[in-house]
Amino acid sequence: MTTPVKRDKPWLMRTYSGHSSAKASNELYRTNLSKGQTGLSVAFDLPTQTGYDADHPLARGEVGKVGVPIGNISDMAALFDQIPLGQMNTSMTINAPAAWLLALYVAVAERQGATPAQLQGTTQNDILKEYLSRGTYIFPPQPSVRLITDIIAYTVKHIPKWNPTNICSYHLQEAGATPTQELAYALSTAIAILDAVRDSGQIGAEGFEQVVGRISFFVNAGIRFIEETCKMRAFGEMWDQLAAQRYGAQNEEMRRFRYGVQVNSLGLTEAQPENNVQRIVLEMLGVALSKNARARALQLPAWNEALGLPRPWDQQWALRMQQVLAFETDLLEYGDIFDGSPVIAAKVKSLVDGATAEMARVQEQGGMVPAIESGYVKRQLVTSHTARMRAIERGDLKIVGLNCYRETEVSPLTGGVDSGIMKVDPRAEREQIERLNAFRAQRNTTEVKAALANLAETARSGANIMPASILCAHAGVTTGEWSQTLRDIFGEYRAPTGIDIPANDDSRSARAVAIRTQVIQTGEELGRPLRLLIGKPGLDGHSNGAEQIAVKGRDVGFEIVYEGIRLTPEQIAKAALEEGVHLIGLSVLSGSHVEMVEDVFNYLEQAGLKNLPVVIGGIIPESDAVLLKARGIAAVYTPKDIDMNGIMVDILNLIRKHHDLPPVAAI
Amino acid sequence: MTRLALPDPAALALAVSARDRLALAQALNLLDDRRPAARQCAATFLDALPAEKQASGGHLIGITGPPGAGKSSLTATLIQVWRRRGLKVAILAVDPSSPISGGALLGDRLRMHASGADREVFIRSLACRGEFGGLSAEVWPMSLAMLAAFDIVLVETVGVGQKEIDVSKMTDTTCFVAQPASGDSIQFLKAGIMEIPHVIVVNKEDIGMAARKTLSELKTTLGRRTDSDGWQAPALSASAALGSGIEALADALDRHRHWLLERGQFTVRRHRCQAEWLVKHLREEFGRHGINRLGGEQVLFAELAHAPRRSPIAAYEELRARILPNP
Numbered sequence: 002m003t004t005p006v007k008r009d010k011p012w013l014m015r016t017y018s019g020h021s022s023a024k025a026s027n028e029l030y031r032t033n034l035s036k037g038q039t040g041l042s043v044a045f046d047l048p049t050q051t052g053y054d055a056d057h058p059l060a061r062g063e064v065g066k067v068g069v070p071i072g073n074i075s076d077m078a079a080l081f082d083q084i085p086l087g088q089m090n091t092s093m094t095i096n097a098p099a100a101w102l103l104a105l106y107v108a109v110a111e112r113q114g115a116t117p118a119q120l121q122g123t124t125q126n127d128i129l130k131e132y133l134s135r136g137t138y139i140f141p142p143q144p145s146v147r148l149i150t151d152i153i154a155y156t157v158k159h160i161p162k163w164n165p166t167n168i169c170s171y172h173l174q175e176a177g178a179t180p181t182q183e184l185a186y187a188l189s190t191a192i193a194i195l196d197a198v199r200d201s202g203q204i205g206a207e208g209f210e211q212v213v214g215r216i217s218f219f220v221n222a223g224i225r226f227i228e229e230t231c232k233m234r235a236f237g238e239m240w241d242q243l244a245a246q247r248y249g250a251q252n253e254e255m256r257r258f259r260y261g262v263q264v265n266s267l268g269l270t271e272a273q274p275e276n277n278v279q280r281i282v283l284e285m286l287g288v289a290l291s292k293n294a295r296a297r298a299l300q301l302p303a304w305n306e307a308l309g310l311p312r313p314w315d316q317q318w319a320l321r322m323q324q325v326l327a328f329e330t331d332l333l334e335y336g337d338i339f340d341g342s343p344v345i346a347a348k349v350k351s352l353v354d355g356a357t358a359e360m361a362r363v364q365e366q367g368g369m370v371p372a373i374e375s376g377y378v379k380r381q382l383v384t385s386h387t388a389r390m391r392a393i394e395r396g397d398l399k400i401v402g403l404n405c406y407r408e409t410e411v412s413p414l415t416g417g418v419d420s421g422i423m424k425v426d427p428r429a430e431r432e433q434i435e436r437l438n439a440f441r442a443q444r445n446t447t448e449v450k451a452a453l454a455n456l457a458e459t460a461r462s463g464a465n466i467m468p469a470s471i472l473c474a475h476a477g478v479t480t481g482e483w484s485q486t487l488r489d490i491f492g493e494y495r496a497p498t499g500i501d502i503p504a505n506d507d508s509r510s511a512r513a514v515a516i517r518t519q520v521i522q523t524g525e526e527l528g529r530p531l532r533l534l535i536g537k538p539g540l541d542g543h544s545n546g547a548e549q550i551a552v553k554g555r556d557v558g559f560e561i562v563y564e565g566i567r568l569t570p571e572q573i574a575k576a577a578l579e580e581g582v583h584l585i586g587l588s589v590l591s592g593s594h595v596e597m598v599e600d601v602f603n604y605l606e607q608a609g610l611k612n613l614p615v616v617i618g619g620i621i622p623e624s625d626a627v628l629l630k631a632r633g634i635a636a637v638y639t640p641k642d643i644d645m646n647g648i649m650v651d652i653l654n655l656i657r658k659h660h661d662l663p664p665v666a667a668i
Numbered sequence: 669m670t671r672l673a674l675p676d677p678a679a680l681a682l683a684v685s686a687r688d689r690l691a692l693a694q695a696l697n698l699l700d701d702r703r704p705a706a707r708q709c710a711a712t713f714l715d716a717l718p719a720e721k722q723a724s725g726g727h728l729i730g731i732t733g734p735p736g737a738g739k740s741s742l743t744a745t746l747i748q749v750w751r752r753r754g755l756k757v758a759i760l761a762v763d764p765s766s767p768i769s770g771g772a773l774l775g776d777r778l779r780m781h782a783s784g785a786d787r788e789v790f791i792r793s794l795a796c797r798g799e800f801g802g803l804s805a806e807v808w809p810m811s812l813a814m815l816a817a818f819d820i821v822l823v824e825t826v827g828v829g830q831k832e833i834d835v836s837k838m839t840d841t842t843c844f845v846a847q848p849a850s851g852d853s854i855q856f857l858k859a860g861i862m863e864i865p866h867v868i869v870v871n872k873e874d875i876g877m878a879a880r881k882t883l884s885e886l887k888t889t890l891g892r893r894t895d896s897d898g899w900q901a902p903a904l905s906a907s908a909a910l911g912s913g914i915e916a917l918a919d920a921l922d923r924h925r926h927w928l929l930e931r932g933q934f935t936v937r938r939h940r941c942q943a944e945w946l947v948k949h950l951r952e953e954f955g956r957h958g959i960n961r962l963g964g965e966q967v968l969f970a971e972l973a974h975a976p977r978r979s980p981i982a983a984y985e986e987l988r989a990r991i992l993p994n995p
Contacts, residue, residue: 529700580792581697
């Protein structure tokens with residue numbers, strides 16, 4: 002036996018999970034921990050993330066779907082039942098109501114007997130990126146920045162081991178960002194937040210280094226893993242400089258770029274989904290190989306994410322990938338294996354230069370907040386994503402199984418009774434509402450009213466929101482009540498869609514021109530230009546698909562009405578009528594497509610538009626597609642439909658068919 | 669539905685007057701329809717609308733200003749004020765996005781989303797289809813259809829210079845939204861390039877100093893000047909973001925309507941709007957030459973001022989026939 006080699010401590014291993022109810026998620030967490038997971042990563046459902054109670058009309062169909070519903074302190078207590086919070090490290094993907102969920106967490110910890118100072122974990126709390134991707138913002142940018150700031154100031158003083166904000170470049174990549182854009186916009190967001198904390202006066206100059214040291218990041222890792230390694234090294238360099246120069250952080254420790262990772266979902270395919278396994282492993286290398294730029298925490302998606310919700314076994318597989326890399330390979334026995342490589346150094350430099358230039362452009366516009374409000378940043382992302390989609394469509398960007406090497410055997414992985422995905426129990430929503438009603442019935446309403454009045458007063462006065470929120474948590478306030486109180490004071494917001502970008506070269510391709518000619522011709526036959534309504538019903542904020550269809554539709558000659566994310570089915574039917582559209586395209590990625598379509602059809606019928614053609618796009622399992630078509634949906638598109646021009650011809654022919662015109666010849 | 673199906677114009681007019689939302693939507697589709705049979709049907713439909721509403725009912729308001737001044741968000745807050753006052757509101761949003769190959773993105777609806785699911789608010793977007801100088805030829809006939817069913821009809825367009833501000837000639841009251849810290853509108857006013865609107869509002873008063881400065885410059889520029897009718901335009905400030913100054917803006921717009929009514933100018937102005945639309949439309953199609961065939965602008969306006977009220981489409985077709993050489 003040789004003496005054991007000294008190995009580095011591995012990163013925190015997590016799986017982003019939560020579904021159905023607090024109780025079901027608690028069981029899942031405890032199972033995962035027993036399998037060797039070292040931290041928790043809580044996925045909340047969309048009503049919780051957007052601040053609605055389970056019985057709110059907007060929550061219909063969404064309760065317990067993409068995460069766990071947390072409506073009050075009793076849900077939070079059930080979520081962490083038998084999990085001692087004083088010893089756990091918990092990451093919570095929560096943004097607009099981050100202060101509220103942290104308050105519930107603190108309150109539950111107090112009831113468990115833990116002190117705030119013991120608590121370790123992360124609130125994502127990067128609301129700015131929600132305006133660009135993901136879409137679970139509630140309030141306008143200014144009050145959002147204030148909420149982020151309050152959480153930072155509070156935790157630095159009272160929960161010193163907490164990561165109050167996880168500035169996210171992750172979702173920017175999902176929305177199409179290039180590595181340069183990821184660097185530039187994440188660091189510009191950090192500047193906006195740190196400036197706001199400094200200007201709030203809540204932390205004195207002497208404590209500011211602490212604040213800088215508590216800022217952490219949440220980054221994406223795509224399949225180009227060499228470039229991703231360089232991106233992480235570039236992040237480290239740029240953050241170190243920014244912390245030292247702009248914020249005067251002396252202590253090197255406080256300038257360290259600390260980050261967690263979820264590897265890329267954008268590149269995972271529905272076609273031949275088993276290939277996603279090797280994609281996920283390679284993407285993990287990008288954030289693990291370089292010791293000096295290694296992730297502190299890692300969570301991997303499941304191989305079947307593009308098909309639907311992963312099952313416990315799928316998540317276990319993802320965890321085992323991390324464990325094999327950390328414990329079987331020799332990765333953790335070496336220092337940084339890239340130091341001194343001229344190839345890596347040159348690539349890092351080019352990323353730093355590009356990002357520095359883009360950051361300067363953002364600063365010229367007054368910083369990240371104005372650049373978001375004007376739609377500038379979102380337009381840049383839509384432009385990048387459009388270029389990516391066109392490259393895939395043309396075959397210039399190769400994706401195995403999707404646009405090349407498509408021949409395949411039948412996969413045994415997706416053949417089981419559950420088609421290889423998990424279905425949330427349809428009773429979950431009703432049961433959550435029953436629990437909510439029972440909770441409301443037993444609480445002290447006088448105390449609740451007083452706590453909410455105190456919250457409102459705090460919000461108006463500009464004092465730190467956290468203490469008032471913790472009082473609300475103990476008093477039995479619900480997620481919907483906390484959020485509505487702030488909605489009434491801060492107002493709500495709708496972010497720019499970013500789709501108003503110039504037409505690109507592909508819109509001048511022969512095929513696009515031919516389609517456009519036919520679209521205009523059909524418009525003349527029907528008397529007026531063809532109009533499409535692109536609608537995103539429900540709380541889901543994943544808007545890439547809707548944006549790409551909108552841009553493409555415009556480029557081939559349609560008039561496009563697109564109102565952004567989070568519309569009610571009633572609003573969609575209303576817009577369809579008022580705008581006199583020829584066809585509706587819905588986009589739903591949260592798994593609530595069946596309920597949404599049902600509601601949209603009901604409202605269309607009430608409006609007198611029973612026969613208007615409706616198509617839908619999203620992550621829709623084949624069995625549901627059959628169901629939707631039986632209900633009257635004219636066409637279903639999923640991520641494997643990459644021929645955007647083909648979709649446009651389809652839509653044109655659906656409109657023609659509806660008006661008794663023969664289809665156009667193949668284009 | 670078959671491609672040639674056209675509605676019964678009389679029944680449609682009746683349903684629109686009864687504020688049937690689906691009927692109004694179909695009427696707007698019809699007024700957008702370029703086919704000859706549809707044009708005829710549209711003319712009959714407009715003639716069948718109640719005459720009194722057309723001549724003096726409701727309040728037709730134009731809101732215009734440079735891009736980025738916040739017209740849509742201001743409109744959204746105005747809608748709330750009007751709804752609180754029990755008024756039913758229809759919006760025609762002419763989208764400035766430049767026409768690309770016939771396609772267009774209509775984004776105004778997003779920017780004025782405040783209306784939610786309220787059935788007493790009706791928003792129709794129109795692409796500015798590269799014609800009619802930033803307006804859209806359908807705006808006037810569509811406004812008439814909306815006036816038959818709603819208390820307030822608001823037309824939103826982008827406009828800074830002479831050409832784009834044509835909306836002011838086709839509405840009862842025009843509101844110009846000025847961008848704080850931008851001297852353009854003041855220069856245009858001073859130079860007489862821009863006609864004086866009926867109400868000027870500096871948006872974004874929440875930004876403070878710059879907005880106050882713009883407001884005071886506007887007040888100085890306006891001085892005691894009045895428009896050709898003798899109305900003196902007030903300059904106000906508001907903030908769509910804070911919701912401040914919106915009640916006062918709604919009051920100012922309404923004051924102009926009352927002012928016109930008291931002087932018996934309201935119906936005259938409405939009538940004049942149609943004449944402006946007819947002449948502009950003819951000029952677009954036939955140029956100055958066409959207008960000259962009808963005796964020139966002055967003669968034409970004088971003739972139209974005394975012509976009996978009728979649907980704009982029928983009136984247009986008749987003028988058109990006089991310009992075109994006999995077959």
